[in-house]
Amino acid sequence: MTRPRHLWAKLLLLAMVCYFLVPVWWLVVASTKNAEGLFSGKGALWFAGGFHLVDNLRDLFTFNNGEYLRWLGNSALYAFAGGIGCTVVSVLAGYGFAKFRFRGRNLVFAAVLGSVMVPLTALVIPTFVLMSNVGLTDTIWAVILPSLLSPFAVYLMRVYASASVPDELLDAARIDGAGELRTFWQVALPLMRPGVVTVLLLSVVSTWNNFFLPLTMLSSSKLYPLTVGIGLWEQLASSNNGGGQSLWNLIIVGSLVSIVPLIVAFLTLQKYWQGGLAVGSLK
Amino acid sequence: MTQLQTAPRAGVREQTTPRKKRKRIAGWLFILPFLVVFLAFLVAPLLYAGYLSLWTKGLATGTTFAGFDNYTRAFEDPSFRKGLWFVLRFSLVVIPLQIVVALVAALVLDEVTGRLARFSRLVIFLPYAIPAVLGALMWGFLYSPSFGPIEQIATAFDVRAPFLLSQGNIFYGLLNVVTWQWSGYYMIIIYAALRSIDSSVYEAARIDGASARQIALRIKVPMVSSALVLILIFSLIGTLQFFTEPQILAPIANGSVTPDFTPNIYAFNLAFRYAQFNYASAISFSLGFVVFLAVGIFMFATRKKGSIFT
Known part of the structure; x- marks a missing residue:
């Protein structure tokens, strides 16, 4: 019996790793090529003769007066403002639903749960019309404000608060004379930290990745986030095939740069979100 | 909120009331920000979409009520x-x-x-x-x-x-x-x-x-x-x-x-x-x-x- 343990399972894992890594590997390799190498028609999955990553990066950051950097900044702004805002709102609400009994609570919470089923994109067009009535379309608010809504985050925080914050502890704090806000801030919040980080990460990611909402709301390219900006480049590149060649290089290296921040965030915050994600599925 | 708590009340039954009331109001206050977002970006667009969908806009006729025609x-x-x-x-x-x-x-x-x-x-x-x-x-x-x-x-x-x-x-x-x-x-x-x-x-x-x-x-x-x-x-x-x-x-x-x-x-x-x-x-x-x-x-x-x- 010298058969190594889990041989088939390990082979399966290796196959999966290859499948999930291929596009990213291609992106890394393609980022080091110039237009000539990219369109050479061979060796798409391996490096070409020259190493042009630095040139490509310089072109990326200077193209069209550095509009890429602007988009990167916009994406960061939307993701942090939307993500942090959404987390604050959802954590407060989840705690409120979990730890207070008040008339109408069950009714409101049922409405929140029901709204998890509402496809949010179905709301984008009417939200656009409403926003344009008050003159908010084509401003940063048109992207940030709708991102604050996440019924699922509220649900997650309610489950998390019920599970991790004991009532006795809150009562003890109240008896000691702490106000509700202080009880929340000093007693409940530290206990809910993994859940809060999970919700923060999820909402930052979904705002950073959002495409439909900014595509609809924004018309001036100065306000575009990366997703919409790269989509615009792609349209330009494919509509003029000859002159578009250099733009394909920018799209590729631009895609590489824009996936780095989130991958870093996920790697560094691993401990938190891996535990936090479990909560939603336990109930 | 602290005033409510220190306010003296007579009788055993009422003694619990201010605290319960405080908790009830606090509960609403905690969910209030979410509720505002929920109403503004979910309920309102949903109702508005429903409303919009009942009308139709023609070049010659202007906006007219269409009932369920759009559906x-x-x-x-x-x-x-x-x-x-x-x-x-x-x-x-x-x-x-x-x-x-x-x-x-x-x-x-x-x-x-x-x-x-x-x-x-x-x-x-x-x-x-x-x-x-x-x-x-x-x-x-x-x-x-x-x-x-x-x-x-x-x-x-x-x-x-x-x-x-x-x-x-x-x-x-x-x-x-x-x-x-x-x-x-x-x-x-x-x-x-x-x-x-x-x-x-x-x-x-x-x-x-x-x-x-x-x-x-x-x-x-x-x-x-x-x-x-x-x-x-x-x-x-x-x-x-x-x-x-x-x-x-x-x-x-x-x-x-x-x-x-x-x-x-x-x-x-x-x-x-x-x-x-x-x-x-x-x-x-x-x-x-x-x-x-x-x-x-x-x-x-x-x-x-x-x-x-x-």
Whole structure:
């Protein structure tokens, strides 16, 4: 019996790793090529003769007066403002639903749960019309404000608060004379930290990745986030095939740069979100 | 709030009242910010979409009340029906596929330990951190006949590779993109649920003579069934609103992605290309209704196994 343990399972894992890594590997390799190498028609999955990553990066950051950097900044702004805002709102609400009994609570919470089923994109067009009535379309608010809504985050925080914050502890704090806000801030919040980080990460990611909402709301390219900006480049590149060649290089290296921040965030915050994600599925 | 607490009251019964009242008000205050957002960006647009959809705007006639005409028009509109049929068909294939990939990956990762397992877990999850726009774009490049590897490998073997974005193949091209993008996220949810199972259960089963496969299928899978239901619902809602991937692949798909490819793409084009906001709202609302119905039916069917709404 010298058969190594889990041989088939390990082979399966290796196959999966290859499948999930291929596009990213291609992106890394393609980022080091110039237009000539990219369109050479061979060796798409391996490096070409020259190493042009630095040139490509310089072109990326200077193209069209550095509009890429602007988009990167916009994406960061939307993701942090939307993500942090959404987390604050959802954590407060989840705690409120979990730890207070008040008339109408069950009714409101049922409405929140029901709204998890509402496809949010179905709301984008009417939200656009409403926003344009008050003159908010084509401003940063048109992207940030709708991102604050996440019924699922509220649900997650309610489950998390019920599970991790004991009532006795809150009562003890109240008896000691702490106000509700202080009880929340000093007693409940530290206990809910993994859940809060999970919700923060999820909402930052979904705002950073959002495409439909900014595509609809924004018309001036100065306000575009990366997703919409790269989509615009792609349209330009494919509509003029000859002159578009250099733009394909920018799209590729631009895609590489824009996936780095989130991958870093996920790697560094691993401990938190891996535990936090479990909560939603336990109930 | 502190004044309420220190206010002296007579009688045993009333003594508890101010504190209860304080708690009640505090509860409302905690959910207030969310409630404002909820009303402004969910309830209001929903009602407004419903309202808009009941009117119609003609060049000669101006805005007139149409009743349910927009809805009859929508459900008789071959474009909407075609798009709806596409997303329904697509969900029927992509959801089981994603769940199988995620479940198999999670079960294997739950069993195997070590560096390879830790690394695989991160790599499989990786696509979740990549925006759908870029995921679609990367696969579009890989499919590309001008610089993708698929064509190159096929040429090396002297065969013609199928163009995965052609009219006949785009279903599969998209299937692959979506499975790649989301399976890892679902895997993490299932994996987390598996990790939370008390391992003494497996011990007991092993003593009773259960094989590893039996433990996986008869114990682990049923014990994570509520996570599976959650994933199914998410995936169903997400797939029916399909927009980003086909929209991004449209410029390089040589016309396979038509302006009415999915209901959401159709609504978007109606609104922003043809300025038919009323009819677009009716389409959105109809799609929302179909999603709501589909999820409702699904939850009713699985209610015994325990859902997120229990």
